[in-house]
Amino acid sequence: MLLLDGETLVHTSPTSCSKDDGTLYYTNRRILWIKHGAQTPSIVIQHEDFRLQQVSKADAKKVMLRISVMGPGQAPSDAPALTYTFAWKNANKEEALADRDKYVNELYKITPRKNAGGDAAPTGTSGTAAPSAAAVPNGSGKGAATMSSLHPEFAKVKIGTDPASAEDIKLRQDVLSKNADLAKLHRALVVSGLVSEEEFWSTRKHILETQAVQSQLRKGDSSTWLDLAPTTQDGGNFKYTITPNIAKRIFKEYPQVKRAYIDNVPHKIGEKQFWKRFLASRFFNRNRSTSAMKGNPDSIFDVCLRDEDSMLGDPDRFSSQFIMRLLDLSRTEEDSVETGNMPDFTMRPGRFSESLSLIRRFNHHSELVLQSAIGTKRKELSVSSATVDRELGRATMLPDLEQPRAEKRVKLNIQDQSRYLTSLVKGDVTMRSSDEDMLQQRSTFSINFDLSHPLSDCGNTQRTMAALTGSVRRVAFKSRPNRIKELNIPPSLSKAVEECYGAGTEMLRHLWAIMRLPMTPEKRQKADKITAAFDNVHKHIRSTITMANSAESKNANLGSTIEQMVQPVIDSLNAGKKEYERRVHGVNASS
């Protein structure tokens, strides 16, 4: 049997399952059952999937254990889909019972806790289990409870005391399922126990907040023009598909059809028949082809046609009193009279009678879209002439033409300009000779301008060359495109290095965040915990280096390469710790 990375065997027992003999294994990650003689396990249960256990009574003939498991792709809230029954084969019933109890105890630890309310905050569980319920992004969140019991350091590192609410956990799950990189980091840091769940999220609040806002947004209706396009079938027939969703949109676009539907379906004609007649009707086909009035006369839909024409063509549909003056095209007539412009003849309504109904329908559609967007927020048009004038004035005022108002300015009053500029120079500024020295120097400063003699000494050319080529080699190495690939680092190792960096960065992020603020006993406790958790990271780094030294690769000095790669993390961790200790001692000394 193959164990996974980091998996350890806890118990084994000979058992039978579905009348086959085999061995039951319990590891810190999975429950396995292997049939006798088989190489691979025939039953594999991840701890995350485990839901429920049942045992036979102590006085029953056989010692049995039944395990209920969540099926693949099943949500945690669903009822468990699979059950396995294992029967102990040990003839000695006492021993078998004792053996089974070991499993029962282990399984009890990983049993997902259900709280009484079902949707309330899981306060009943231990402090670590609740916030870590979001640990695994694929929905099997309960597995994290296992992780906390398996990783004692996980509980140690934990800093936050409030258990997360159910909404928070859901939010976190949503974020992780959307963001693969974050989920990866989360798995590497939280699930492996380097950082606690609360800590992990405490520096990523903005992501959660964004997600919270996004989840609140409701999607509006589609504003696209409803276009029923048929699909061509064999034999030149057309097929229309009308789903309930499309029907809903048809009703919205054509209220007459809705009325007709309510009147006729289902007591007069069937639903299928109704849509068939709708698609064949003149009402439906009238704007779809150039040959007008194609389609069959239909008692139901001809009424609709008439209704629509009368509704859309009704000039009294809008009360002209409430038309905003800025949008009223008839008002432009005044312009042409006064300025001598030709009257606008392009905007005459109803000039093209054949496209009139289509134009009306387009306008109607735009109206619907606008209404759905504005919704109830539509402003009531004020009728009082004063406010109308004011609105009009505001709309017609062009800000570009207004007299620019002088901005209130404050003069930048730099007191000492030389100090301002001197600060830009680094290094020792005091190393300047005084004027007296200068005079003395000038007397001794003599230059031989006779260059007829050859250059006798070019300095230490070897050393200069070495320095220059060394510098060039560094530049060349840096700009080589696949220099990382040339190092031949196995993927598992590069992942481990990534994890080291992720964990280190996360820890330091928290530590520096605390250190920037004034120290309180509470914060100090927190910082102490973080610095203590540095040891975990160091351990991880050490194991990575050991792994590198033992790994096989084309790169002969892989170990030292990896060591160099993780050195910055070590340095930063040490620097952070040192700074923290310095501050703590500084505070102690002063107080």
Next chain:
Amino acid sequence: MSEAAEPEASLLVVVLDTNTAAWERCPLQFDRALQQVVIFLNAYLALKPENKLAVIATNKSECRYLYPTEFTDETTIPEMQVYEQFRDVDTKVLTGVQKMIESGSMSSDTPAGIEQGQSQVSRALSKALCYINRGTKASVNKIWPRILVVSVADDAPREYIALMNTIFAAQKLGVLIDVCKVVGSDSVFLQQAAEITGGNYLKVDTQENRGSLLQSLMFTCLADHFTRSMLYSPHNDLIDFRATCFCHKRVVDIGYVCSVCLSIFCKMAPVCSTCKTKFSFKLVRAPSAANGTSAGKKKPPVN
């Protein structure tokens, strides 16, 4: 700007720092350094007959053209054994430097804010850019301009704004600025000049290498635009862009910046000591309060 092609000529303007006070501190003697620079100039001219050269010398009080002659009244006596152009350049540069040092020791009128060990590099660079602008416009064929600054003096803080302006002008004109710092500490300003314009910054360790200035110049600054596109040039990996605080001149990792005059301080102060702006702290959330609110859960608005 388009890519440089092989047969195209270069226009090199050398800004030579002749600040005697600074050269005094240099382990490499000035005349020896000068000799090496002149050899470099000859090498540059020998590289391509179309190559153009100008030399500008600067010190703490002035800056002037040494070459070409149109700006000086020097005349040279032709000599049979030396290539005419080499001799011309050599003589003019050397006599020019000599004159400049002599006049520098006479006059003591230094512009305000420039100290003994500092030179007017920004003035020289502006002159160089003007010359380049004229040269590139006058040239019929395409000519690729660059500047080499042989610097010995310390950075003059007074010059900062002027220098930065010339650097950005050079960047716009597509002029590379190579910098060769021969003595003293690294020049922050010139480092930026090289970085921004895409030139090389080179610190020649004259103490350790006993004056291999010529070798460094040849290696780093001789290649023209076209050749540079194929070469890795020695690069200063670590340019320190960190700021120093205005109050104690300490290099700081985290500083407080005045929102009005952009002065940097290592400690928070209620009044900016540079521009006397009084800061309103009402807008700044107290650190403890900020922490308190962030710890509390923010409920999303429920519609």
